[in-house]
Amino acid sequence: MFIETEATPNPATLKFLPGQEVMYAGTREFTSPEAAEASPLAQALFDLGEVTGVLFGRDFVSVTAAPGVSWAALKPQVVAMLLDHFVSGAPLFAQGTAGAISVAPEDDTDFGDDPADAEIVAQIRDLIETRVRPAVANDGGDIVYRGFREGVVYLSMQGACSGCPSSAATLKNGIESLLKHYVPEVSEVRAA
Template sequence: MFIETETTPNPASLKFLPGQEVMGSGTREFSTPEAAEASPLAQAIFDTGEVTNVFFGSNFISVTIAPGASWSEMKPQVLAILLDHYVSEAPLFAPGTAGGISVPADSEMLVEEREEDADIVAQINELLETRVRPAVAGDGGDIQYRGFRDGIVYLQMQGACSGCPSSTATLKHGIEGLLKHYVPEVVEVRAA
């Protein structure tokens, strides 16, 4: 088995491509060792002691290392963990844990949406799904819709995109520009 790696715009994150499906649908983010207990793979990666985030995408795994850690030391460790996992055909999630789409406790809507905004919200979600999410996944992350109110769209970056130095520019110049162009009711995009 050969696992490819790709750099991401976030220098602390690396994207690992095992050449097969990771998540059948949705994504899953682990931002603490306690959260990683739901997945033996995520837990093994956290057990290296130098990891701050593990993110499962459809066909990739993004790993973010702690400040001061070095990818030259961490990359072989993470590759060995991934190889062991895929060669042994171990399950991605521990029995009895919630696998699948990540819905952390803090993913609730930030604002109460109004019924009259339903068409606007549908347009926003369609653009996020068809244009934004594929691009963000290419950088090893995902984006989660967190609400719309008074012209402001609230989004949360995940995976390699969370904490990336260019995430603010991505939100403000990339995503905000796209949404404003196609949905005139959008006046601003904010990180949630």
């Protein structure tokens, strides 16, 4: 087995491609050792002591290093851990944990959308799912819809996109422009 590694726009995050499916559907992000307890692989990566984030995507694992950590030393450890995991066929999630069920991003809203905006929200979600998420996944991240209120779309960046120096520009110049073009009711996009 060979694991490819790709740089991401976030210098603290690398994208690892094991050449096989990681998650059947959705994504799962871990931002703390406590959250990582739902996944033996994520927990092992956090146990390295130099990892601050892990994101499982359909066919990749993004790993974020702590500030000041050199990827030259950390990368071989992460690759070895990923190789061991995927060669052994170990489960991605611990049995009996809520983490074993992937939550679809569209079901993960922070506040209820106004039912009167249902058609607008459907257009926004469709654009995010078909145009935005695939592009963001190419960079080792994900984007989660959080809601729509009074013309403002709330999105959460995950994985390599979370904390990326260019994430604000991605939200404003890329995603906001796209949504405004196709959905005139959108006036702004904000990070949630």
